[in-house]
Amino acid sequence: MAKCKVERCHHPVSELSLDGCCIFHTEAGKIKGYEKGKPVFIKPDERDEKSKGIVQEFVSQFSRLLEQRKNDKGILVCDEFIFPALIKQEWDEIWRPVKSGYIINLDFSVSFIGANFGGVAYFIGAKFGGEASFSEANFGGVAYFIRANFGGVANFSEANFGGKAYFIGAKFGGEADFIGANFGGEADFRWANFGGEAYFSWANFGGEANFSNTIVNLRGIFRNAKFHKEADFTNAIVKLLDFTRCEIFSFMRMRETNRMSDEQKEEIENRIKELASPEDKFSESEKSILEWALKLVEENVPPIILLRDLRFWENGHLILEDFDVSLTSFWQTNFHIIRPRIDLIRVDWKDKVIIDDIFKRPKESENFTEENKLIYGPIESLNKRKQAEEIERCYRQIRLAYEARGEYPDAGDFYLLEMDARKIKLNDVFLLCLHYLYAWVSNYGESISRAFGWLIGVFLVSTILFAFAGFSHQKETFRLLPQFDISNILGTLKILLASSVAIINAITLGRMEIYAPENIWGSVIFYSARIFGLIILTLLLLAIRRRFRR
Known part of the structure; x- marks a missing residue:
């Protein structure tokens, strides 16, 4: 029997296809045309007899593939598969061989590289035992990964989510790679747990990005990401978030980061008790992540947040509210373009010294050995004068933010730090003497x-x-x-x-x-x-x- 013309595909040509492709790669009965270079899929209520036959064979053959992988534990290769616009019942039929109750047990590695999902992508409750690769996949409809559990690396690099993407309660035991991903609709990661690194560099969030109550065990990297609508990181539990060179088009809110309500603590403690005797690696991974998050909150460890070189568009605005911002970096970011672009609401400052101030660096910063290069590398690469100039500018940005809200006592504290940083870069003895005199006599005009x-x-x-x-x-x-x-x-x-x-x-x-x-x-x-x-x-x-x- 003839093989599919798609390179590296070993499936036979389908009798229903007219393009020499297998049932998984054929466009026949799935795509009705193209608009602006993008495929337009046949909707379930638009199917003719031929399209119905294609969909039935696709569901049957894919279900058979899952049955084979379930038995031999080999990798499930679905690269460049074209999934028709399926309804929930058809997805249930696809997952039938590997489904147990509400759980889809994929105890093997899966590869959906370049796959095209014409409608809803239904992966609710899926448990991926090995690596799961959706790199360059295209999701034409809503992508459901609610409560999905990724035991290994989860690769969504350069994936395109045309509709909403739901990762609510998803658990990532290994690295989560969303580098270059495009979210056309809402990206919902509420209550998601990232046990490894979470990479969202160069990601494009076209809709709302919701990371509230998310736990990031290692680092969350959002470098060069674009947030076109509201981004919410309320109650996120994190060690480090890097937003260097992000573009903000709307509101970004970080509220009560590394803090929990009593109800949240109780809920997590109860969940840890349920996982006291982990049944599998998924439960063990979840238990360790929750224990780490609870310890971080109880020890009141401030998050490391790098807000460096941010770009604010017309309506771009940043809100930091009700958490400890002592380890937040404002390096090379201008928060006062035309109008103030940042609100500091009831935030805490330990000694009111920013992490960028290497001349007054808190002793606690020495504990973050793994992040030292990421945090202090850009600062330590400059000479002393340039360091002082940038630290002075950072304190000025914070002072102006407080002055814009009429909070002058806090503004005064950062004005003093601004003047202290200015003193470091003075080389002229006469100017230095005047600077000291200004400090002694009137506390830089504050007293x-x-x-x-x-x-x-x-x-x-x-x-x-x-x-x-x-x-x-x-x-x-x-x-x-x-x-x-x-x-x-x-x-x-x-x-x-x-x-x-x-x-x-x-x-x-x-x-x-x-x-x-x-x-x-x-x-x-x-x-x-x-x-x-x-x-x-x-x-x-x-x-x-x-x-x-x-």
């Missing part, structure tokens, strides 16, 4: 009381010293003697009052001739009071101006 205290201090010290040095005013000489005469209190007060007026005159740039010093020490004190008093007064006015600008 009016400190600046006022310094001004009063300079005024009082200068007044007393100038009175001891002596000065003349309107042909009258004023000088405090080294020993005070208690009986002449009024005279002492008169001298101090005159001296205070002289110092005020000095600070306000008055003429020295009005209060002429008697000696060189008086001149030194007068001009010192003028210089330092004027500087401190200026810094005080700047602090007042900064306060009122808010």
Whole structure:
């Protein structure tokens, strides 16, 4: 019997096909034409007698393939198969040889590389014992992988989901590869558990992306991904999420990351008890993932989230809410294009130091040895000045985000860190001295009381010293003697009052001739009071101006 003309296909040519292909690769009775290069499948209610015959033979032959693989445990190769638009009853008939109750037991490796699913793809409750490859597969309708269990590598790289993709409660025991995948509709990964690495780099999310309550045991990599609609990571339990160079077209929300409600904890604890004696590798994998997630929450470990070099489109916006963002990176991201693009709502900061600040890096960061290269590589590749410039910019972005929400105490804290980072890049000694003076006198303009205290201090010290040095005013000489005469209190007060007026005159740039010093020490004190008093007064006015600008 003639073999299918498709390369590497060993199935015989179907008598119902007219294109020299087997029942799995033929387009006859499945596709009615093409629009813009994409196949248009025959819907179940559009089938003629020939199409019905093709579908019946397809279901029968595929079911027979499953029966063979069930017995010999070999790999099920379905590369470039063309699945007609099937209804649920037909999918049930396909899975009949490997179905037990609600579970589809695929205890062998499967390969659907380049497969074309014309309608609904029904894999609810499927258990993949080996590697499952759907690379470059095309899902024309809804793809159901609800509660699917992948024991090995799950490869969906460059897969195209034309409709909604449901991976609710799916469990990935090994690596999950969605690199370059295209989600035309909603991508729903709620309650999914990723035991290995989860790769979504260059993925395109055309619809809503829902990763709420998802557990990512190792790393979730979303580099260069595009989120066209809302992306939700509420209550996700993660070790590391990398969103470097992502494009955000709508809202992305991260809320209560690495946190659980009491009900969630109780539910997970009960599930762990159910899995106390794992029956198979699937149960054992799920148990270890849940135990890890529970431990992470109980130890209050903050997630590592890399929000680096993000691109915000017109309606792009990021919300971080109700979790510890101490290990969140803002490296090279501009959150203030035209308007603020980030909201920081009730977030926690440990010491209010970002993970990017290698000059004030928390000691805990040393524990993340596996991620060191990923986290700190881009930072440590720069020279010290460039590092300081970028860290300063990151703190400025956070400060502006708080100022936009009117949360000025938090904004002030990050303004201080911004100024500390600016100090590191200063090479000029004079500018560095002014910077330190600005910090000492007014806490970088954040403390009016400190600046006022310094001004009063300079005024009082200068007044007393100038009175001891002596000065003349309107042909009258004023000088405090080294020993005070208690009986002449009024005279002492008169001298101090005159001296205070002289110092005020000095600070306000008055003429020295009005209060002429008697000696060189008086001149030194007068001009010192003028210089330092004027500087401190200026810094005080700047602090007042900064306060009122808010």
